[in-house]
Amino acid sequence: MRFPSRLLAANLFFAGMVWAAFYVVTTLITVAIAVFGTLTHSVWEGATQVPRWFALFVGVAMIREFLPLYIAHGQTRRQFGAQAAVTIALYAPALSALLVLGYLLETLLYNVAGWPQELARAHLFASPTDVPLVFLEYLVEFLAWIVAGTFMAAAFYRWQGGGLLSIPPGVGLILLGEAAIGTELQLPFIQIPLDVTSTPAVLTALAGGIGCFLLGLAMTWSIIRDVPLRNRLA
Amino acid sequence: MNVEVRDLRVDYGEVRAVDGMTFSLDEGKIYGLLGRNGSGKTTLMSVLAGFRRESGGTVRVGGRPVFENGKVTSEICLIRDAGETIDIDKVDDALYFAEWLRPRWDAAYADELLERFGLRRKMSVKAMSKGQRSALGVVVGLAGRSPLTMFDESYLGMDAPSRYAFYDALLADFMAHSRTIILSTHLIEEYSSLFEEVMIIDRGRLVVQEESQTLLSRGTAVTGPADRVEEFTAGLTVLNTRRLGPTASAMVYGDLDEARRRKARETGLELGPIAMQDLFVHLTEPSGDAARAVPSEDASADRSGDTR
Numbered sequence: 001m002r003f004p005s006r007l008l009a010a011n012l013f014f015a016g017m018v019w020a021a022f023y024v025v026t027t028l029i030t031v032a033i034a035v036f037g038t039l040t041h042s043v044w045e046g047a048t049q050v051p052r053w054f055a056l057f058v059g060v061a062m063i064r065e066f067l068p069l070y071i072a073h074g075q076t077r078r079q080f081g082a083q084a085a086v087t088i089a090l091y092a093p094a095l096s097a098l099l100v101l102g103y104l105l106e107t108l109l110y111n112v113a114g115w116p117q118e119l120a121r122a123h124l125f126a127s128p129t130d131v132p133l134v135f136l137e138y139l140v141e142f143l144a145w146i147v148a149g150t151f152m153a154a155a156f157y158r159w160q161g162g163g164l165l166s167i168p169p170g171v172g173l174i175l176l177g178e179a180a181i182g183t184e185l186q187l188p189f190i191q192i193p194l195d196v197t198s199t200p201a202v203l204t205a206l207a208g209g210i211g212c213f214l215l216g217l218a219m220t221w222s223i224i225r226d227v228p229l230r231n232r233l234a
Numbered sequence: 235m236n237v238e239v240r241d242l243r244v245d246y247g248e249v250r251a252v253d254g255m256t257f258s259l260d261e262g263k264i265y266g267l268l269g270r271n272g273s274g275k276t277t278l279m280s281v282l283a284g285f286r287r288e289s290g291g292t293v294r295v296g297g298r299p300v301f302e303n304g305k306v307t308s309e310i311c312l313i314r315d316a317g318e319t320i321d322i323d324k325v326d327d328a329l330y331f332a333e334w335l336r337p338r339w340d341a342a343y344a345d346e347l348l349e350r351f352g353l354r355r356k357m358s359v360k361a362m363s364k365g366q367r368s369a370l371g372v373v374v375g376l377a378g379r380s381p382l383t384m385f386d387e388s389y390l391g392m393d394a395p396s397r398y399a400f401y402d403a404l405l406a407d408f409m410a411h412s413r414t415i416i417l418s419t420h421l422i423e424e425y426s427s428l429f430e431e432v433m434i435i436d437r438g439r440l441v442v443q444e445e446s447q448t449l450l451s452r453g454t455a456v457t458g459p460a461d462r463v464e465e466f467t468a469g470l471t472v473l474n475t476r477r478l479g480p481t482a483s484a485m486v487y488g489d490l491d492e493a494r495r496r497k498a499r500e501t502g503l504e505l506g507p508i509a510m511q512d513l514f515v516h517l518t519e520p521s522g523d524a525a526r527a528v529p530s531e532d533a534s535a536d537r538s539g540d541t542r
Contacts, residue, residue, distance in 0.1 A: 068318035073332060073336055076307060077302060
């Protein structure tokens with residue numbers, strides 16, 4: 001199999017640009033809170049609720065944009081599936097590394113300014129500088145959210161309105177990923193404490209993340225393996 | 235690449251879009267694929283390109299099955315109005331992936347075509363006009379140099395100078411890099427000079443497949459006094475008759491031998507050619523079965539699918 005260099009590069013380039021803009025906005029909010037209010041917690045921690053939605057839409061774009069592009073350029077669904085899987089497997093760690101970088105830059109800023117960088121939620125990590133565990137937590141989360149995006153997008157691409165039926169299993173994939181890191185699922189207006197295990201072992205979290213990733217890929221593949229290209233996108 | 239299709243069927247649920255089509259296409263020719271809206275043109279080409287799986291029958295390109303066969307599909311290019319190959323951020327991005335995924339991509343030629351169609355690499359595809367999107371599809375289709383290249387109404391939204399630029403580029407590149415090209419179009423008269431062979435399909439069935447000159451030679455306009463026209467055309471396949479006062483003009487489908495032509499001249503009738511578009515309209519007349527318009531020997535050949 002050919003290494004998906006361009007698919008990965010295109011997605012990483014876009015993620016890098018989005019991260020830079022996101023970091024600037026978050027830092028401005030941090031400074032604004034410090035100047036006009038009282039800064040007691042890590043703002044970056046709260047901001048990391050957003051990138052997983054970005055990860056979900058990366059999964060959606062993988063199917064909606066790149067699947068038709070690949071097939072129309074004479075690649076098979078199998079070739080696309082393999083390249084997409086490798087891309088996601090490398091993209092999720094890169095995205096996680098960007099979040100780690102955000103925490104480290106925030107730590108630097110808070111130290112210089114003398115602000116307390118407390119964490120408001122339960123995590124695999126106790127401190128934002130605990131790089132391996134910060135990396136692992138977001139890696140598992142991104143793997144789950146990206147494959148949930150590919151699965152639901154595949155269902156909508158194939159069955160259009162019938163794709164609504166893919167939402168419960170898609171959310172199930174996300175819950176599985178969140179359960180693997182034992183935190184809580186925060187959706188807009190909804191906060192679900194999962195409490196599957198209060199402090200999962202590193203191997204448990206990693207196995208849960210990889211399992212979720214493989215399950216999501218298998219579920220997506222079952223839909224796209226012979227999907228016809230639609231004549232028009234809605 | 236040659237194409238062999240046998241008893242092809244494609245169903246969309248209860249609807250049969252392609253119904254038992256059988257034909258073969260030789261390597262290194264430009265084919266015109268003509269059909270009314272909903273006749274099955276896009277579906278047929280989608281199956282030929284591996285965009286969808288056939289419901290029945292067999293499709294072979296270069297002697298091998300197509301669906302999920304990377305060795306074959308990498309040599310096939312279908313440019314559709316849906317814009318799968320260009321629906322990405324910028325022109326540059328579309329070319330970035332085309333260059334990477336198309337084994338025969340000619341980047342220098344792509345740049346030359348961009349200039350010819352007035353496109354720039356930094357243009358946003360989503361902000362482009364319909365004609366510019368079509369032109370970008372043409373760039374991707376031609377610069378891909380696929381041995382089987384298909385354009386499905388790739389002129390949509392293009393102005394006349396751009397369409398002529400497309401025809402010129404297509405013909406010049408075909409002469410330099412011979413391949414099998416299928417053009418699906420509703421602009422029959424504009425395209426007809428490009429076609430070496432024509433396939434007409436109607437309601438999912440192949441109606442005619444012939445060399446375009448042969449097809450054109452089968453149609454004759456017989457003009458003269460109405461009674462003599464009626465007498466002359468008795469027993470022939472008349473596609474359409476128009477009357478203006480005492481004069482009538484009948485479109486006849488089928489070969490007229492020299493004896494008949496002589497008879498026409500002796501009785502003061504004028505014989506003239508029929509435009510391909512007129513032949514197409516009448517051969518796919520929705521009021522009746524298209525196959526009925528085809529002379530009996532051709533119709534029997536159509537049923538077997540071997541019309542050549």
